[in-house]
Amino acid sequence: MEKKTIFKTMTVAACCLGAAVFASCDKDNDNNRSNGLRLSADRIMVAPGATASVAVANAAQPLTVKSTDEKTATAKADKNTVTVTGVKEGKASVIVTDKNRQTATVAVTVAKPLAFDKTELKIDAGKEGMFTVKSGKAPYTVTVRDKRIATATVKDAAVTVKGVKKGTTTVSVLDKDKLAGTVTVTVN
Numbered sequence: 001m002e003k004k005t006i007f008k009t010m011t012v013a014a015c016c017l018g019a020a021v022f023a024s025c026d027k028d029n030d031n032n033r034s035n036g037l038r039l040s041a042d043r044i045m046v047a048p049g050a051t052a053s054v055a056v057a058n059a060a061q062p063l064t065v066k067s068t069d070e071k072t073a074t075a076k077a078d079k080n081t082v083t084v085t086g087v088k089e090g091k092a093s094v095i096v097t098d099k100n101r102q103t104a105t106v107a108v109t110v111a112k113p114l115a116f117d118k119t120e121l122k123i124d125a126g127k128e129g130m131f132t133v134k135s136g137k138a139p140y141t142v143t144v145r146d147k148r149i150a151t152a153t154v155k156d157a158a159v160t161v162k163g164v165k166k167g168t169t170t171v172s173v174l175d176k177d178k179l180a181g182t183v184t185v186t187v188n
Contacts, residue, residue: 010108016133016157022119036058036059037056037058037096037102038104039056039057041105042085043107043108044106044107044108045108045110046079046085046108046110047086047111047113048086048088048110049086050086051085052084054106055080056080059096060098060099061079061098062098062147063079063082063098064097064117065094065096067084067093068092068093068095069091069092070087071087071088072086072108073090073108074108074156076136087110088110090109091108091109091119092105092108092110095143097168107154113180114136114157114181115130115134115135115175115181116132117131117132118131118132120183121161121184121185121186121187123142123163123172123187124163124188125188126163129160130158130159130160131183132159133154133158134157136175136176136179137177139159139176140173141173141174142171144173144177145169145170148165148167149164149165149185149187150164150185150187152171163187166188168185168186168188169187170177170182170184170185
């Protein structure tokens with residue numbers, strides 16, 4: 001008798017677990033993965049007046065796009081590319097819909113890029129130069145596009161760049177909130 005009770009209990013538990021799994025998958029809303037329409041990014045950042053592009057895959061043409069706040073960001077579609085233009089600082093979403101009514105959404109943050117005391121830095125090979133981050137929130141991180149030409153370090157808001165060899169590269173700075181800015185570095 002005890003074996004029948006245990007068997008019945010296990011059978012009921014297995015059925016409940018199976019039902020829960022199927023029910024949870026019924027309305028899976030994984031935004032850009034729940035249907036065939038796919039975007040190259042599900043969130044982007046753009047400066048006011050600047051543009052950013054998102055590639056669209058598995059879409060039936062034509063595409064339509066709609067911004068949830070056109071005072072913050074506008075969007076247009078051209079074949080498999082959605083171009084988002086920042087209007088003013090804020091947040092919006094761009095909804096992409098294809099001919100078969102499949103949708104995907106990209107979250108848009110419009111923010112001013114980081115400001116620096118210099119937009120260009122000229123230094124000699126083997127020497128150091130500095131520029132200062134004037135906006136954003138610390139801590140900052142720096143990335144040099146071509147480390148064969150220059151290297152960079154950051155302490156607080158001061159970025160120190162050392163020339164390695166003659167050439168031109170860029171130093172990109174990223175703040176705590178993922179706002180970015182770039183300074184061109186020329187090594188003589």
